[in-house]
Amino acid sequence: MSTSTAGGVVKDGVHYHQFDIVIVGAGGAGMRAAIEAGPNANTAVISKLYPTRSHTGAAQGGMAAALSNVEEDNWEWHTYDTVKGGDYLVDQDAAEILAKEAIDAVIDLENMGLPFNRTPEGKIDQRRFGGHTRDHGKAAVRRACYAADRTGHMILQTLYQNCVKLGINFFNEFYVLDLITVKDEDGATQVAGVVAYELATGELHVFHSKAVIFATGGFGKIFKTTSNAHTLTGDGVGIVWRKGLPLEDMEFFQFHPTGLYGLGILLTEGARGEGAILRNASGERFMERYAPTIKDLAPRDIVARSMVQEVLDGRGAGPHKDYVYLDCTHLGAEVLETKLPDITEFARTYLGVDPVVEPVPVMPTAHYAMGGIPTNNNAEVLRTNTDVVPGLYAAGECACVSVHGSNRLGTNSLLDINVFGKRAGQNAVEYVKTADFVPLPEDPAAEVRDLIEGLRANAGTERVATLRKTLQNDMDLKAQVFRTEDSLTEVLGTIEELRERYKNVHVDDKGKRYNTDLLEAVELGFLLDIAEVVVYAARNRKESRGGHMRDDYPKRDDENYMKHTMAYLTGDPHSSDAADHITLDWKPVVITRYEPMERKY
Amino acid sequence: MSTAVIESEQPGGAEEAPIQSFLVTFNIRRFDPEVDAEPRWVDYDVEMYPTERVLDALHKIKWEQDGSLTFRRSCAHGICGSDAMRINGRNRLACKTLIKDLDISKPIYVEAIKGLPLEKDLVVDMDPFLDAYKAVQPFLVSHSKPETGKERLQSPEDRARFDDTTKCILCAACTSSCPVFWTDGQYFGPAAIVNAHRFIFDSRDDAADVRLDILNDKEGVWRCRTTFNCTEACPRGIQVTQAIAEVKQAVLRGGR
DSSP, rough: OOOHHHHHHHEETTOOOOOOEEOOOOSHHHHHHHHHTTTOOOOEEESSGGGSSSGGGGGOOOOOOOOOOOOOOOHHHHHHHHHTTTOOOOOOHHHHHHHHHHHHHHHHHHTTTOOOOOOTSSSBBEEEEEEEEEEETEEEEEEOSSSOHHHHHHHHHHHHHHHHHTTTTEETEEEEEEEEEEEEEESOOOOOOOEEETTTTOOOOEEEEEEEEEEEOOOOOSSSBBSTTOOOOHHHHHHHHHTTTTTEEETTTEEEEEETTOOOOOTHHHHHHHTOOEEOOOOOHHHHHHHHTGGGSOOHHHHHHHHHHHHHTTOTTTTTTEEEEEEGGGHHHHEEEEEEHHHHHHHIIIIOTTTSSSOOOEEEEEEEESSSSSBBOOOOOEESSSEEEEEEOOTTTTEEOSSSTTTTOTTTTHHHHHHHHHHHHHHHHHHHHHHOOOOSSSSSHHHHHHHHHHHHHHHOEHHHHHHHHHHHHHHHSSSSSEHHHHHHHHHHHHHHHHHHHHTEEEOOOOOOOOOOOOOOHHHHHHHHHHHHHHHHHHHOOOOOOOTTTEESOOOEEEEEEEEEEEEEOSOOOOOSHHHEEEEEEEEEESSSSOOOOOOOO | OOOOEEEEEOOOOOSSSEEEEEEEEEEEOOOTTOOOSSSEEEEEEEEEOOOBHHHHHHHHIIIIIIITOOOOSSSSSSSSOOEEEEEETEEEGGOOBBBBGSSTOOOEEEEESSSOOETTTTTOOHHHHHHHHTTTOOOOOOOSSOOOOOOOOHHHHHHHHHHHHGGGOOOOTGGOOOHHHHTTTTSOOOHOOOOOOHHHHTTTOOOOHHHHHTTTTTTSSOOOOOOHHHHHHHHOOOOHHHHHHHHHHHHHHHHH
């Protein structure tokens, strides 16, 4: 007897729905896509969470666009900064699209109702942010459009409000666990929809669709210290991986410099944009040594590395000399209360430190995946370096266009979700106008049913939380800001062991309704798969570039590594040796205007 | 009882180590719809540090003692709005409630927020809450088109007029703390009015009269008894009761 109220035709206990376009994920990219798709095609948005719980809401500092509202700026400078910020691994045609379309993307949001901070003339106000410069690196430029330090919250709310206005069809707390694919006569992958697990009832739903857009966000939970939500377990990326589709540049993960010490909660770079300074134990402004021109506003990879270096060199603060300070005291109470209110409260609540009068202990926190599902500039998912899967799209953090290369600039992710979310929605609408439904295979929910029931029935003794904690601890120790061949080999060994132990994982909750115990077990499977790819690709890249710092290969090596990593699942996916089931390949970087140069700030 | 002291080092924590941990008792109102006819209170003893949060306690129970304990959470730092619950009789976010701010000499009582249908343990059905939100037209309605490719202008003063109510994260802590909402589920509730306020007082919006009309309904702003529960409950510090009062005044004025 079905308890689901979500409708659909029920056959053999499985609900069947049909939509032209299914969007997986209701964060910024998913809802921006929905605003394009909803009015023009029969569209459903399927989300593991209620839409406004999505982690876009945690973004703080701003969204970059060369509006020139407060000083001279132009999109070409923004393109250059994005390419240089990404340590030249950025596809430059994509970066140009990002920077050009940024202006409309911000205006779109304002027109939809987003309450940006304003200049005295009533225009959208802008502030400085790391790596964004005037005239190719001459000085920091005010490019980040912002709403206090809750820009992401305002974007998420505004997009949701507009989805409500448009009557978008949401399936909330539905956990998509499989992409339904069929091979055509030439062996190419075709998309037929997705399979979702309804959290409220434990029932399975097949969504038959012409097009699928993945907008499932990141996977920061492979690390212990992270700014990411508990729910960011890389499900969408993992689903695509398990289908044999490639993942790009997975070794590049961004560690945001200013996570609250011990907790990883984000303190926006906007604080430094407003003038806050990083100091070591002796009070020295150490970024002057690492980035003499733009100092504390250097890109995140450089600042994070500099902070860890200070600690390694014995200049860290605190009883264990294991953190540095973010000093906001000279900004004054008014700037903190009006432009940085949320982070001021975070420091007070969680560390008991008042930023108005004392510096805040900070250390880098795992923040953003530059890699992910490879797409072209139309947000179409690639199945090889050049061929796409028709009807399959990805946008936002789960995707790799690549506009961020090996290191994303702050404020470019809120931009990415809007520019490429919109493109994904528009292109899916065009696609479904002429495409037919690919017929569903026999019992399309079979694999998900096996996965779920296998976990529910497993009589093993391993606890999900124990395995997850072991993974996260080891990733922090061995695959964080500094990496070596040895550290990566060690953590790969841990992952292989955990993948074996995962086969005996046990859930306490055997019920159907809101079984979050089962959900966490499924999520752990994705975390292990993804961590394995991240580490395997990291070990293979014997150079240092952007967010990937190899202590044993400290220089960038353009001769051998000026190319994207493409990882494929091949062979036995359950084998405990990564080499048995991960095949690595390369994809050329698109270079249009800017020849790679040494990166100095 | 919960005064046992355990000496060990806290992982992360900026103060001098070692920091004392305590054995704290959590009394959680549990309900499994597949088994229980009625909710029941269950005790758990958990080792906690003063700077940890109630959400950490729930995770320790779920991860180490009983995986079936069910609650929503996501961001874990007070911006996603997933984990509103009643903690010692007050609506709070579990991720923003520090152990050191509670009296741990007694058990800490944790239960689902009231006034919305209980689904399982600490999980309620949020749909009635979101239906009320959607009913106040929580989106910008403007009859004039902005110049193509340009923002609508808004002075910093006009922007400041509705700043407080833009902070809402739809956690339902306010609405589910409201005695009027408990007895009359038809009442729009504070959160819906807060979100109406956010647009009524936005100088770019042209539908204030529509929303004021909706909220002048018998289930609208006049049901508010100014008990201030909502303002106390709001984890974002929104002056909820004041926002409701401003909407009431706007209804009487017949406009913003």
